[in-house]
Amino acid sequence: MKKQVEEKQDVVIRFAGDSGDGMQLTGMQFTTTTATMGNDLSTFPDYPAEIRAPAGSLAGVSGFQINFSTRDIRTPGDAPNVLVAMNPAALKANIKDLEEGGMLIVNIDAFTDGNLKKASYAANPLNDGSLNRYEVYHLPITTLNTNSVQGTSLSKKEIDRCKNFYALGLMFWLYERPLEITTQWIHKKFKGEIAAANEMALKAGYHYGETAELFKKHYRVPSAKLAPGKYRNITGNEATAIGFVAASQLCGKPLLYASYPITPASDILHELSRHKNFGVKTLQMEDEIAAAGAALGASFSGGLGLTGTSGPGLALKAETIGLAIMAELPMVIIDVQRGGPSTGLPTKTEQADLLQAMYGRNSESPLAIVAPSTPSDCFAMAIEACRIALEYMTPVIYLSDGYLANGSEPWLLPTIDSLPKIKISHPTDAATFKPYLRDEKTLARPWAIPGTPGLEHRIGGLEKENITGNVSYDPKNHELMIHLRAEKIARIAQSIPDAKVFGKEEGELLVLGWGGTYGAITSAVEEMQKRGHSVSSLHLRYLNPFPRNLLKVLNSFEKILIPELNLGQLAFLLRGLYSIPVKSLTKVQGQPFKVKEIINGIEEILKTRKVETWSEKRLASPQH
Amino acid sequence: MVGETARVAPALTRQDFVSDQDVRWCPGCGDYAILAQVQKVLPELGIPRENFVFVSGIGCASRLPYYVNTYGFHTIHGRAPAIATGIKSYRPDLQVWVITGDGDALSIGGNHLIHSLRRNVDMKILLFNNRIYGLTTGQYSPTSEFGKKTKSTPFGSIDYPLNPISLALGAEATFVARTIDSDTQSLSSVLRSAAHHKGSAFVEIFQNCVIFNDDAFKEVTDRQLRSDNMIQLEHGKPLIFGKNRDKGIRVKDWKPEIVTLGQNGITEADLVVHDEHSADPTYAFFLSRLESPEFPVPLGVFRSVEKETQDQLLEHQIKAAQEKMGIGKLEALLGSGDTWFIKGDTK
Numbered sequence A: 001m002k003k004q005v006e007e008k009q010d011v012v013i014r015f016a017g018d019s020g021d022g023m024q025l026t027g028m029q030f031t032t033t034t035a036t037m038g039n040d041l042s043t044f045p046d047y048p049a050e051i052r053a054p055a056g057s058l059a060g061v062s063g064f065q066i067n068f069s070t071r072d073i074r075t076p077g078d079a080p081n082v083l084v085a086m087n088p089a090a091l092k093a094n095i096k097d098l099e100e101g102g103m104l105i106v107n108i109d110a111f112t113d114g115n116l117k118k119a120s121y122a123a124n125p126l127n128d129g130s131l132n133r134y135e136v137y138h139l140p141i142t143t144l145n146t147n148s149v150q151g152t153s154l155s156k157k158e159i160d161r162c163k164n165f166y167a168l169g170l171m172f173w174l175y176e177r178p179l180e181i182t183t184q185w186i187h188k189k190f191k192g193e194i195a196a197a198n199e200m201a202l203k204a205g206y207h208y209g210e211t212a213e214l215f216k217k218h219y220r221v222p223s224a225k226l227a228p229g230k231y232r233n234i235t236g237n238e239a240t241a242i243g244f245v246a247a248s249q250l251c252g253k254p255l256l257y258a259s260y261p262i263t264p265a266s267d268i269l270h271e272l273s274r275h276k277n278f279g280v281k282t283l284q285m286e287d288e289i290a291a292a293g294a295a296l297g298a299s300f301s302g303g304l305g306l307t308g309t310s311g312p313g314l315a316l317k318a319e320t321i322g323l324a325i326m327a328e329l330p331m332v333i334i335d336v337q338r339g340g341p342s343t344g345l346p347t348k349t350e351q352a353d354l355l356q357a358m359y360g361r362n363s364e365s366p367l368a369i370v371a372p373s374t375p376s377d378c379f380a381m382a383i384e385a386c387r388i389a390l391e392y393m394t395p396v397i398y399l400s401d402g403y404l405a406n407g408s409e410p411w412l413l414p415t416i417d418s419l420p421k422i423k424i425s426h427p428t429d430a431a432t433f434k435p436y437l438r439d440e441k442t443l444a445r446p447w448a449i450p451g452t453p454g455l456e457h458r459i460g461g462l463e464k465e466n467i468t469g470n471v472s473y474d475p476k477n478h479e480l481m482i483h484l485r486a487e488k489i490a491r492i493a494q495s496i497p498d499a500k501v502f503g504k505e506e507g508e509l510l511v512l513g514w515g516g517t518y519g520a521i522t523s524a525v526e527e528m529q530k531r532g533h534s535v536s537s538l539h540l541r542y543l544n545p546f547p548r549n550l551l552k553v554l555n556s557f558e559k560i561l562i563p564e565l566n567l568g569q570l571a572f573l574l575r576g577l578y579s580i581p582v583k584s585l586t587k588v589q590g591q592p593f594k595v596k597e598i599i600n601g602i603e604e605i606l607k608t609r610k611v612e613t614w615s616e617k618r619l620a621s622p623q624h
Numbered sequence B: 001m002v003g004e005t006a007r008v009a010p011a012l013t014r015q016d017f018v019s020d021q022d023v024r025w026c027p028g029c030g031d032y033a034i035l036a037q038v039q040k041v042l043p044e045l046g047i048p049r050e051n052f053v054f055v056s057g058i059g060c061a062s063r064l065p066y067y068v069n070t071y072g073f074h075t076i077h078g079r080a081p082a083i084a085t086g087i088k089s090y091r092p093d094l095q096v097w098v099i100t101g102d103g104d105a106l107s108i109g110g111n112h113l114i115h116s117l118r119r120n121v122d123m124k125i126l127l128f129n130n131r132i133y134g135l136t137t138g139q140y141s142p143t144s145e146f147g148k149k150t151k152s153t154p155f156g157s158i159d160y161p162l163n164p165i166s167l168a169l170g171a172e173a174t175f176v177a178r179t180i181d182s183d184t185q186s187l188s189s190v191l192r193s194a195a196h197h198k199g200s201a202f203v204e205i206f207q208n209c210v211i212f213n214d215d216a217f218k219e220v221t222d223r224q225l226r227s228d229n230m231i232q233l234e235h236g237k238p239l240i241f242g243k244n245r246d247k248g249i250r251v252k253d254w255k256p257e258i259v260t261l262g263q264n265g266i267t268e269a270d271l272v273v274h275d276e277h278s279a280d281p282t283y284a285f286f287l288s289r290l291e292s293p294e295f296p297v298p299l300g301v302f303r304s305v306e307k308e309t310q311d312q313l314l315e316h317q318i319k320a321a322q323e324k325m326g327i328g329k330l331e332a333l334l335g336s337g338d339t340w341f342i343k344g345d346t347k
Ligand code: SF4
Pocket: B024, B025, B026, B028, B029, B030, B031, B060, B061, B130, B134, B135, B208, B209, B210, B211, B212
C-alpha cells in the first residue's frame, strides 16, 4: 500500500547519540543529500570536547541539527521538530529542545538498565508517561539493523556500528530523499564487507519506513527557490580555507599558513594542507607563538603569511601581532572563537574575543578586525582580510566562531571575475626608497622584500623613526608614530563598503549585530517586521574600523539593541566610541542564539520607554 | 655548497656589509669581534648581499642585525628561530642567519630553538653565550654556573646550567660548533663552515660581557691558560691538547680520560680521533660533555652531517602535489565536493 505524503515547508531534525555512534557523519550525509535536492538549509553540529567520553554517558552525547526548507532560511532552527535519540543519554540531553508534539524516534534497544543509569534516569522514560507530549516511535534499531545485515563475516560490534546508517535510511524515507549520494559515499569511504554492510543497513532502514505499519505517512519538503547557479554545501572553516587560497591567487602570492592544532580552528589547517598544488605552504609549528612567528616571517620575506587559532592561542600570539603592528607587515590572524576563559568550552561557540582582538596587546596597538556573518560569508571575508592586510600593511584579525566554523549552508559559487582584485607592489628603486615613507592615501609603508638589490634595510620591534625606519627614542617621534599607526587603521574605512540596513533606514529600533549571530538576528527582525513593528537590523562584518556610515545609521533609530554571545563587548566599544546609549542582549551558554530569544529581547526593548545611558543607570541603582 | 645565488654576485667586501648605524655595544664587549668576523666572512660566500637576512631576538647580541647591511629583522624575545623558519620556508633562495644569546635562545626561546634544529631548517644560528643577562643589567642566565651570585641571585644561583652544545645535539642539529669571540681565526673558520652547511647550523660563541660577567671564559681566552684548557677539534685528527701538545683524550669504560702521550706507553693511536661526520650523534654528545675544569673544552666543529632540509622537503611536497594533481585552479577548487545546479527562470 502506498503511504500518504504530506507536504511541509521546513523541518528541523536533530540526530543525537553517543560520540561513538557516528551522529556527525549521519547528519552530514543527510545534509549533502538535502542540499543537492535544492532545499535551503543550515546545520549545527554540537559535540563534546572529549573524543570518546564514557559510552552512554551524558558527557558523551553528540548532536547534529539540520534545518531544511522550501524557503530561504538563515539558522539551524530553534527547536527540532524531529529528534532521533540513539540512547537514553541522547534523549535526556536533547528532549527539552524538542517542540511540543514533535516526532521522537528512539532506539529502544539502547534503553538498558545500565544505560538508563548512566543517563541518570530513575525510571525508564519510555514507559513512565513522561514522553506523552510527543509523537514517540519505539524502534529496536540495534536489532533491526542486526537482522538487516546478513551474510557477512563481520563481528557483532562491526555490525552494530552500521546502525546509524539504518537510522539514516529511515530518515531518508521519511523525508523522501534518495539514497544514491550516500551509497556512493559509503563505497568511496569504506571497502569490502564494511561497505556492503553499511549499504544494507541504509537500504533496510529505508524499506522499513516504507513497509512497517508504524509509519502512516511520510513528508515532502519541496526544493527552495534559490538564486540560479552552481551550489555546494560549505562549512565556515572550509569557506575560510578556500577563501584564503582564493586571496592568494588573487594577489599572486603563494600563501603560508602556520598553525598549531586547536579546536575549533584545526580544520582550516587540515583543509589548507590538502591544497599544496596551489603552492600553499602549511607549517604545523611547535606552538601558537611559533606559528604566528612563522607567518610573520613569511610576510617579512614578501609573502601572504597567515596563522589560525582560537581564543587561547590568540592570547599567545599577541606579542607577535604587536611586532607585526610595529614592523607594519601584512598578516592575517584567524581566531575561531570558542567558549572561555582559559580552556573554557573548546567545542562550543562564543563571541567573547572581540575585546581581546581589539585591545589584547601591550600599548597602543591598533589593527584591523573583520568578522564573517555566515558559513559561506567566511569565503568573502577571508579575501577581505587579506586585501586589507596587503593594502594597508597591517595585521588583520579575522574573527570567526565555532558556530560558523562547523555549521554549513548551501553556497552559490561566485564566478572568478566577480572576486575583488588585490594589487600589490614592491619598491625596487634604491634612490627613493625609505622603509617608513608612507603612501599618501593609505599611509601604508612600502614593502621592500629581501632579494631586492640596494634596498637592504633593518626593521624590528623598537620604535621607528618616521620615514627612515631607524631606531628612535625621540619622544615627539614616538607620539607621531603612535598617531600614524592609528590613523592608518582608521583610513581602512575608506576601502570598506557601507553597512546595509535590513529594513527601513530609520525607525524605533535598530538591532545591531556582528559575526555568527547574523542568521538569528535577521530572522528575528524579519519576524518582527512582519508583525508590523518598526524594527531594522544592521550587521557588522568590519569591526575595526567600522563602516563609515555606522554612526549615521545608529543616530537614525530611537533605540539600539545589541545581541552578542558575550557580556556586551560591541556595546562597550560603541558606548566608548560614540557615547550613545545601547542595550545589550547577552547569552553565554556556548550555544548560538535562538531566534525566539532575540524576538523576546526585541519585544522587551520595544516596551521600554527609552534606553538609558550607563551613567543614568548608575544613578538609578547605586549598587551598580 | 651554498645554493643562494640568484644573480652573479659582484665582488663584495667587508665594507659592503657595514650599515650606517652607530654600533652601540659597551666598549670592549665581545660582540664587536663577532660582528667584525661576520662582516669578513659574508663577502666571501659568493651570495648577493640582498639575499642575506639576519633575524634576531632580544638582548645585546640581537642588536647585531642593525649593524650588518643586509635585510634584517630584529624581532621579539626568543622567537627569532620561529620567524626565521617562516622566512626560509617562504623564500628558500635566501640565506638566513639567526643571532641570539643564552637567555634569548635557551630560556625564553628554548622551544623554538629545539624545534627549528630538529626540522633542520636551513639557517645559521649564532648563539652569543656570555652566561649572563646583559641588556637587563645582570641577572643569571640558563648557562650561568651553579651558585653564581648576580643581581637576581644574591645568595647564589640554585639553577643547574645547561650545556648548549648537548642541547643542540639532543635536538638532532646537523651542524654544531663552538668558538670564542677573541679567537679570530677559530671564529672565522667556524662561521665559514656554518655558512656553507646546508641545514641548521648551530654555533655557540663564548662571548665576553665586560660589564656584567667579565672574564667568564678566562680559562680558554687567557694566553697562559688556554692551551691546557681547550682542545681544537680537527676532523680526522686525534684529540690532543696542552702547551706541549702532549696530552690527549682516550675513552675508558665509556668515559673520557686525560692521558699523557709517552707516559705508560700511551701513543696517538690510543686517543679518540675526531669525526665530525659521524652519522650517530653519540660521539658528538660525548665530546660536548667535556667541560671545564675537569676536562679541556672542545672548540671547533662537533658535528656536521647532511640531511634533507625543511625547505627542500616542503618544496618537494609542493612539486609532487602539482605533478600529481596539476597546478591548482581556483575555479576547480570552488566547485570541489558535491555540487548541484539550480536552474533559473529563463526570461
Ligand atoms: S652588557 Fe655585556 S653583552 Fe651587553 S653590550 Fe655590554 S658588554 Fe656587551
